[in-house]
Amino acid sequence: MRLALRVSLVALLCMALAGCDRPAADTAATPTPPPPPAAPALQVLATTDLRDIEPLQQMVLKATGVNLQFRFGGTMESTEAVLNGQSGADIAWFANAKYLLSDAQGQSRVKLQEKIMLSPIALGLSESAARQLGWDRPERAAKVTWKDIAAAAKAGKLSYALSNPATSNQGFMALLGVVASAAQKTDGLGAADVDRGAIAAFLKGYRLPGDNSTYLSEKFIERQGIDVNAFINYESWLLGLNQSGKLREKLLLVYPHEGVSTADYPLLLLNDARRDDYLKVVAYLKGEAAQTWLARQTLRRPVVPEVAAQVADILPRDAMRIELPFSPDRALADGLIDAYLNEFRRPIASTFVLDTSGSMERDGRQQQLIQALDYIAGVDRSLTGRIARLTNRERLWMQPFSDNPYDLQRFEIPAGAPAARGVQVIEDSEAKQKALAQVRAFAAGLNMRGGTALFDAVLKSLKNMADEKQRNPGYQYSVVAFTDGENNKGRTFEEFRRDYEQLPEDARSIPVFMVLFGDANEKQLRELVKVTGGRLFDARKTPLYGVFKDIRAYQ
């Protein structure tokens, strides 16, 4: 029980942080090695959304003599590490540490804290969409509420990108904004206050999910004006997109009237022995040079008012931006996430393309695959487990392949009985337990033999998903493909590419999340996701089940 609580807390903490950006398998490039340190480096554990502040390392060294060594981590792991006192870091730097600091143990880990910069969550709306909604008029934009946003989403006028509400601060706080708006109050919210209709309406417009602002920005650039016209994220990311010159049209920033949550990027001292260095770094970061640099280069707001006045030209003026109070109510958070996953979200429909070639018998690969499938079809009721596991209403096809793609096998998780009022964590029904057991039985029965006809299998799965999408457009479609070796049967990559181009637009809009495992050909798979859209995940060094869990946040 205690353990479950702890795990659940850790996952919850994660939401509070920087969008839970995890280091992407394909972007986990080694940071530039720091110059030889004069004193032991000050180890900084930072969330990946802070990658853009890395040039500060040199600036801090020059100004203070303190050598910062940044380690960017998956938020969930980082937060857990801080909580357990096993981060190995002297200081931590998160977008938002409110969950960490709402917890007595989290508080005891943090010796000193200082906010460094600010970035509120905002709705970035394509200018044409803003005009259509009449929100391009400043006096109207100032009064837009989360309820208005939900109504526009329901009416099909607003379709947006947003990081996963179950794993990210931006996603969760957006949901909380809708809850507050519908309840007509922003403080003292409890699980019973949740207006289920408003949440459902808001999520009608949720078109582009993900778990990492870099990924979402890339996809948004590709799809703006096609099937998305808005992006909910930290202001700094939206302003950065506007400056990038890569958008089809600029984004108009709207700060919903009843409130938004602001990331305040506290720098947290964990190791008291490094207090002096920490204080030097804080003094520098809150000084004019660093504050100005942060504002100009990263578009985050200075916490120092004098500097804020100096850079007012590059940041939007906001006469009144209301802060949405942060609720430490665990029942509300747990219930809202559970309901989001199992009831409100656009249900997932995906095909898992599984390599069952002979090479899978080597090195415990088969066991890893079974473990990973057991994990997503498992009984783990912790929040981490809940994010990974199959959700109510989800449709799943298994597409094993070796020399050829085999027959598709379909699974469906039944819908649950919604709570009468508000939200709460609902126990699994018997029917759901049965469906999950079927998936596990399927995994246990896989036979490994023959060659690797990967591209045939991916193409077949995409066609299957496209057919399904035509019949049931209300689902979120994707293909998850997994291979441990090089394609040696069926279509070559060139043939695949040619046939892929012939697929209808609908099929081509379905992302392929490709898992790199065993002796798979990284270059070719990278090419594949470039053609199909989606993302490459590397399971060569991390356990396969962990990668499957990561992918779930993108589905």
Next chain:
Amino acid sequence: MNKTARLLVTLALLGGFGGALWFSLRGAPAQLAATEPAAATALTGLIAVDVEDFFKNPRVVQVLADHRLPVQVTRIGSRDMAARVAPGASPDFFFPSGVVAATQVTEAGRKAGIATASYSPFHTPLVIASWEPIARILVDNGIARPLQPQVYGVDMDKLTQLMLARKRWKDLKHAAAYDVSRSVLVSTTDVRRSNSAAMFLALASSALNGETVSDRDTARRTALRLAELFKRQGYQENYVNGNFEDYVSQGIGKTPLAWIYENQIVGHALAKGGIGGGMVLLYPQPTITNKLVFVATSERAKALGALLSNDAELQGIALQHGFRIADADRFAKAVQPTGLAVETRLTQVVDPPSFELMAEMIDVVTKEMGQ
């Protein structure tokens, strides 16, 4: 080395020794202590964050050195201080942020058989830092009244009732300037950890009870009723400057009403040479004052306590950090150039409930917040 040079060196050395001897016989005057601070052992002290900047001030360091009372201070939480009172292992002094924590230290000293002496060299009232549009709404609703430009008195009884009635800003009359769904709430730091939040609880309990709470039943009942004023705030900053920093850097949208020590905003105005546009102060009527209490556990620390209270220069430096001293006119003169308007004469001041009752009330609120 020629003869002349050798002679000069000898004279210099002699002069040095002789001078030192002469000075030490005279009883350590200022110049010597300044050049040889190692001559006096530093007094060790555990201090609250509120006075950390004061002790860091180079002029304070100088004055203390001049009086052969240099200090070595470590900042810890006020509520953690009592636990550090131990025979033979206590620091020379404690300087917690308020009376409640100081009483804890004195109590712990009594139990451990350590004699203590208390001094209150400076004080500051608790105020609500706010914004002109907010103050006007409160005036229009009969909660506040203007006292002078940028200064308002706020009726603590009415404000407490308004908050307990769960009124939102947009429910008030003439609230167009702040027509939001947020409840009217004064934002405080975490009452479980912070002295200033405890002072809010003390003041609100007097408002609700009609007089200072003086018995256990009333304390429990009142705290139970007031707990929601903390709980409904949601996440609260748990370090003393968090609330004030949010007021300064995030403004009216985050903290329309910020419960702070007056010295925080006065010190800020003095350091920055002014304040941001639209900032105003609301003085609760009645209000409550925070006395910073210096608790000495050694003879030399007693001398330091007396010095802090009586030395004109140290008192002047305390003013520069925003604190009030016994001399109200001096305070008014110090603040005047910043353009920050303050209410220099506070007429209605309530006493906080006794230490035991405060602890009881904080306990009740803590339990409620954990629910």
